[in-house]
Amino acid sequence: MNSGLKSGLVLLVLGIICGTLLAVVNSLTAETIANNELIEKNAVLEEFYNLNNYDLEEKTFESDEVSTIYVLKEKGTDNINAIIYQVAATGYNGPITMLIAVNSDYSIEGYTVLTHSEDPGFGADIVEKDFLIESVTDLDPFDSVAGVTYTSNGILGCFEIVAARAGQDFGGGLDD
Amino acid sequence: MTNRENLFKGFVKENPLFVSVLGMCPSLAVSTSLENGLGMGLGVFFVLTLSNLIISLIMSNEKLAALVKPVRIPVYIVVIATLVTIVEMLMHAFIPDLYKSLGVFIPLIVVNCIILGRAEAFASSNTPKDAALDGMGMALGFTGAIAIIAIFREFLGAGTITVWGNLVINLTGLFDFIGITPIGIFVQPAGAFLSFGLILGTITAIGNKNAAKKLAKEALANG
Amino acid sequence: MDSIIALAFTAFIAENIILSQFLGICPFLGVSTKRSNALGMGFAVLFVMLISSMVTYALYTYVLEALDIVYMRTIVFIIVIASLVQMVETFIKKVSPALYKALGIYLPLITTNCAVLGVAILNITKEHSFGETVVYTTFIGLGFIFVMYIFSMIRERIDKAPVPKAFQGIPIALIVASILAIIFARFGGIV
CATH class of the missing domain: 1.20.5 (Single alpha-helices involved in coiled-coils or other helix-helix interfaces)
Known part of the structure; x- marks a missing residue:
């Protein structure tokens, strides 16, 4: 051989x-x-809702901004009680991904940063911070942090994406 | 060489990171916390010990060795890549947090020069037992070296030492006592280069000093 | 279009493969002692990186994913890179002996250069499309050349500087690299 x-x-x-x-x-x-x-x-x-109390519907999109929305409906009905958005916006070193939970009256139940690549000791600290926003209809109280403007803008960007589409979604839009 | 020497030579005398300066990429990248450094060490320990053992088993069998010899480098690479993929899957399943923080550096164990280097330089021409001991020693020496860099960086950069999971030694009080905040740059990429440079230089300085002492002693003894 | 420019800039500066992702450190320290070597190695890496990224992208998308055996990724990628390096070497030797003379000695070193495998895997984990893969890889490679070149110029001067004995060679090179890394990291906000 x-x-x-x-x-x-x-x-x-x-x-x-x-x-x-x-x-x-x-x-x-x-x-x-x-x-x-x-x-x-x-x-x-x-962290936001007890999932046992709702029917959970998950929708994924091809978009860079909104990748997934989790629609929480009242059990057995089509009434939307809340929507949890998984959104991304650009921070200092790259995208910041957040989950933002919005109730049907547009009040914000809570939010959390899922992934980010901000610098430890600088931008990375503020992703744990409370930004004082209570409703997607009013983003003015947003508490930006001096010195880490890009990271702050990234997080504000996430809220803006949600604010822009929440009304349509609760009206039954739920599209990309 | 005795078993002891085979195992311990990787710790100090032939330390892969501080003496041979191999495997720099992962050690710079994952030394942001002690936990990540130890996790990387665990992965390398598994891969290096088994790859040394398997390659030595193949090469110490004359018939197999003759078959493998012309294509030995690809064979080594396939064996190592298989072991690395197994580590990757096991970590993903059982230590998901570590899997996330080590990221791309788990598959990159494949191209860690230490592993292919030991396969070619030691495992291919030694008995399986010696090869396995050599692999363990080298991996432990590598882990120890990463741990030193990681402790240095995490302590100066964040004021903490994350041993494993929730076991975190918080030393920020020390910084408060002096009246400064931890120096964030040390946990950033720039801090990795700086820390490694400083530690490597210090180790060389100590080594030089010891060598000089030894020379002086010998000169004295020879009159 | 904007996003492509942003991707290119990120790959080139902000996510610089050497200074922020720690890939390809061995050639960075080993071959950057002279400008001509740095450029030779840089272009050899860019060349292999670009071809291997395109091949691994195609293999991953059309073979591994299609057959549902994505766990074979690491093995397949490293085999592709190793054989590509071999093929490129033979090819260049036949077609252009001059180019072979310039790049030849660097090619075998590239198989174990983690930058090549690293970028191939990053293109997959970042879920890049084929176009994005090409842009990202090209600019990662250019970033590699850029940093290698700057660094080799600095090192040519360090060689003449009175560095303490224990810090000569790699330790001082690492400390200089940290200063470069600080500068590069500050470009992150531009994108």
């Missing part, structure tokens, strides 16, 4: 062994990974 073919066969056999091994490990871990992700996602949503 020529040496090139032999080498090829060695690699092929090794590839098959390794591939099989990975397939086995994957099948063992895939379920745990999926479960973890679901638990984690629901845990974040449960």
